[in-house]
Amino acid sequence: xxxxxxxAARALDAAGLAAATRLITNYAGRLQQPDGVxxxxxxxxxxxGRGNGFAALGLAEVLTALPEDHPDRPGLLxxxxxxxVAMRRYQAxxxxxxxxxxxxxxxxEASVTALTLTxxxxxxxxxxxxxxxxxxxxxxxxxxxxxxxxxxxLVDVCISTGAGPxxxxxxxxxxxxxxxDRGGALILGAALEFHALD
Numbered sequence: 001x002x003x004x005x006x007x008a009a010r011a012l013d014a015a016g017l018a019a020a021t022r023l024i025t026n027y028a029g030r031l032q033q034p035d036g037v038x039x040x041x042x043x044x045x046x047x048x049g050r051g052n053g054f055a056a057l058g059l060a061e062v063l064t065a066l067p068e069d070h071p072d073r074p075g076l077l078x079x080x081x082x083x084x085v086a087m088r089r090y091q092a093x094x095x096x097x098x099x100x101x102x103x104x105x106x107x108x109e110a111s112v113t114a115l116t117l118t119x120x121x122x123x124x125x126x127x128x129x130x131x132x133x134x135x136x137x138x139x140x141x142x143x144x145x146x147x148x149x150x151x152x153x154l155v156d157v158c159i160s161t162g163a164g165p166x167x168x169x170x171x172x173x174x175x176x177x178x179x180x181d182r183g184g185a186l187i188l189g190a191a192l193e194f195h196a197l198d
Contacts, residue, residue, distance in 0.1 A: 005058045009065035020062050021072040028079045031055070036086030037101050044163035046170050047101040053115025053186075056083055060119040063128065077128060080119075084129055087116050088136050095143030099158055100170050107175055110147045110157045113140050114186035121193040134197070141194050144187055157183035 005027075009020035031038045037047040038055040059080040066073050090101050096108035097116055117140040123129035124137060147155040156175040164170055176183065 006061045009062045012065060017066060017070065020065065021070075021076065024058060024062050024076065024079075025072065028055075028059075032079060032083070035102075036082035036084075037090070038083065040161075040170075041163035044165065046164070046167050048161065048170050049097055049099050049101055049106075049109045049112030050115065050158055050161070052083070052087070052097075052101050053112040053119070056080070056087065056119035057115050059083065060122045064122065064126070080123065080128060084120060084123060084133065087120070088133065091136060091139065092143075094146075095139030095141075096147075097140075099173065099175075100167060103167065103171070106171050108143075108147075108156055109175065110144065110154055111183050111186050113144055113147075114183070114190040117141060117144065117190040118186075118193045121190070121197055125193075125197055137194060137197070141190070144190060148187060152184070153178045154180050154183045154187070 005020045005024045008016045008023065010016070030042050033039060033047070038052050039045050040048040040051040059076060063073070063076055063080060066076070087097065087101070091097060092104065092108060094108065097112045098104060099106040099109040101112065117137055120129065120133055120140070121137050124131065124133050149155065155177050157180045159174045159176060161170070161173050
């Protein structure tokens, strides 16, 4: 839901936007659940954290590129808002989101928190979400700061994860505690989007 749709949307022409909206609508039709979260894949019925973060950012990127009067915009905005409602509900008290979003006992994971914060802050800034989400974003930012050590290494970034058949597969994925380029890049992106709220 992320890479292909973002590349197509950033083409900023009619064909690219049509491809982006078609891709994201098809993905969401197969993966978004009634409560708003996304499963990792049709054969992986688990609300994996980073997968939900990429879904959120993919939706935010396409919405950013779409003209206000685009006929697919209302449907995409509804998908985005339903996911943000779910993510607000599943945010842990410390501000993080979990490795498996809807299992509170799974470990707090930095990449889902960074991606969700990025998408949420963009939604607040563009008026897709109301200002009540600002507190959610602020808690996420404070929590992320606690997952970056003074030397720039990170705490609790899930390793690469292909689609898995069970919740146990996702719960047992190792968390990186140290250098992680992917996690670092996602946290920098979250920092830029969060501070654009000021």
